[in-house]
Amino acid sequence: MKVGFVNIFGKPNAGKSTLLNALMEEKLAIVSPKVQTTRHRIKGILTENEYQIVFSDTPGIIEPKYKLHEKMMDAVKNSLEDADVALLIVDVNEDLQECDAIFSALKLKVPAIVVINKIDRASQEKIKEAVDFFSGKSYCKRSVTISATSGINKKKFINAVLEFLPEGEPFFDGEDISDLQTRFFVAELVREKIFELFGDEIPYQATVVVNEFKEKNTLTKIAADIIVQRESQKAIILGEGGKMIKRLGTESRKSIENFLQQKIFLELFVKVRDKWRDNDTWLKEYGYH
Ligand code: GDP
Numbered sequence: 001m002k003v004g005f006v007n008i009f010g011k012p013n014a015g016k017s018t019l020l021n022a023l024m025e026e027k028l029a030i031v032s033p034k035v036q037t038t039r040h041r042i043k044g045i046l047t048e049n050e051y052q053i054v055f056s057d058t059p060g061i062i063e064p065k066y067k068l069h070e071k072m073m074d075a076v077k078n079s080l081e082d083a084d085v086a087l088l089i090v091d092v093n094e095d096l097q098e099c100d101a102i103f104s105a106l107k108l109k110v111p112a113i114v115v116i117n118k119i120d121r122a123s124q125e126k127i128k129e130a131v132d133f134f135s136g137k138s139y140c141k142r143s144v145t146i147s148a149t150s151g152i153n154k155k156k157f158i159n160a161v162l163e164f165l166p167e168g169e170p171f172f173d174g175e176d177i178s179d180l181q182t183r184f185f186v187a188e189l190v191r192e193k194i195f196e197l198f199g200d201e202i203p204y205q206a207t208v209v210v211n212e213f214k215e216k217n218t219l220t221k222i223a224a225d226i227i228v229q230r231e232s233q234k235a236i237i238l239g240e241g242g243k244m245i246k247r248l249g250t251e252s253r254k255s256i257e258n259f260l261q262q263k264i265f266l267e268l269f270v271k272v273r274d275k276w277r278d279n280d281t282w283l284k285e286y287g288y289h
């Protein structure tokens, strides 16, 4: 059996979360057209008779402007070094030179597969240009072209990954799709709704913590805190007469029920924590280790 660890890396919006979701055929990482929605390392475990591949999604590359961002950068570096192979994913329509500059700067010790994504949105010439461009780079041990959204070349892609994995015993039970707690995914689903429902500022100022997760016979009770930095942000999330929080609650509930495949009862609370993003203790409490 081929067994190993694979890390997915690339600029924001390259399609890392989408690729992971497509591979796992489950909604594991949240997907959003806005950048920086993936703050944590998310692992998906793909187990078949012939292989077990453990995937990590990494946050996009961002400036260490806040402490939070420094931690995100640490997560990127850590995750890239402890894998059998790194997937450097690029949007085929992006500035390839710029992607190359970032990939080169990583000075990877692990072999890398350059994954050229979104080929459903590019001409054959453009795709060939990207393949030719990356195949000359020293970090690029292999390149594959895919479309994460439409699943084009998924098999080819998996076979390319398997070339780099050692033989071994599986690390995880076949039943596990992820070693992360369901709570975490639930919090991510609420955060995804915050991205959808609120303007530019709010999503980056808010985090979600699931405090209660009680499974009863037919219903799971979930309570979550939405942490913001200012009273004014709390007011926006609540909305006039609680209109927005109600909507957020309804939409989050549907999304969570869809993920868990069971009925839930969801309670959301909004809490103000001044400058949580610059506070080490809170960052730890909210799961940014
Ligand atoms: P991440 O920031 O790298 O995790 O990127 P996401 O997975 O969140 O994807 C960013 C955006 O690109 C989303 O709107 C996706 O739907 C879109 N996207 C990802 N892969 C593809 C693809 O293969 N084709 C097309 N057309 N869009 C894609």
Ligand code: MG
Pocket (backbone or CB within 6 Å): 016, 017, 018, 029, 030, 031, 037, 038
């Ligand atoms: Mg992502």
